Amino acid sequence: xxxxxxxxxxxxxxxxxxxxxxxxxxxxxxxxxxxxxxxxxxxxxxxxxxxxxxxxxxxxxxxxxxxxxxxxxxxxxxxxxxxxxxxxxxxxxxxxxxxxxxxxxxxxxxxxxxxxxxxxxxxxxxxxxxxxxxxxxxxxxxxxxxxxxxxxxxxxxxxxxxxxxxxxxxxxxxxxxxxxxxxxxxxxxx
Numbered sequence: 001x002x003x004x005x006x007x008x009x010x011x012x013x014x015x016x017x018x019x020x021x022x023x024x025x026x027x028x029x030x031x032x033x034x035x036x037x038x039x040x041x042x043x044x045x046x047x048x049x050x051x052x053x054x055x056x057x058x059x060x061x062x063x064x065x066x067x068x069x070x071x072x073x074x075x076x077x078x079x080x081x082x083x084x085x086x087x088x089x090x091x092x093x094x095x096x097x098x099x100x101x102x103x104x105x106x107x108x109x110x111x112x113x114x115x116x117x118x119x120x121x122x123x124x125x126x127x128x129x130x131x132x133x134x135x136x137x138x139x140x141x142x143x144x145x146x147x148x149x150x151x152x153x154x155x156x157x158x159x160x161x162x163x164x165x166x167x168x169x170x171x172x173x174x175x176x177x178x179x180x181x182x183x184x185x186x187x188x189x190x
Contacts, residue, residue: 008136062125082106086109116144126158
């Protein structure tokens with residue numbers, strides 16, 4: 001877990017928004033802050049629209065944004081929820097999130113470098129949201145986090161998370177790790 005946290009901290013220090021949304025044309029700290037946060041609003045508004053279409057009713061009290069980075073989804077969730085807690089493994093991401101906090105007391109950011117979520121207690125959240133995060137977490141920690149999500153979710157709450165369901169087409173079963181440009185790790189067929 002420490003290696004993962006250190007790696008993510010390195011990305012946070014070098015290019016935090018690109019580390020979250022890695023678009024080639026945005027590499028090198030070229031994300032416009034408003035555009036970056038707008039992508040989060042679109043994503044969360046879409047989530048709530050799908051919930052409405054599916055007839056999913058949700059208490060609008062508290063939400064957790066797991067793997068919050070600088071708060072791209074945290075602020076978007078605050079439009080729909082009374083309070084949002086963003087949790088991330090990177091002190092720099094948390095610091096930037098606090099600095100960019102335009103939602104006031106409705107959003108708070110917590111650093112958590114453990115493979116549990118003891119920092120928040122039991123049955124705390126009506127909604128837990130984790131998108132484009134868990135695929136970066138070591139598998140054994142992901143399993144622990146999923147169990148933790150169930151522990152901290154209120155009865156009748158909603159857990160929304162995303163994980164790849166299959167390997168990308170054309171990717172070999174045998175792979176080796178290699179550094180991506182900018183220090184990111186990618187898998188290369190071997």
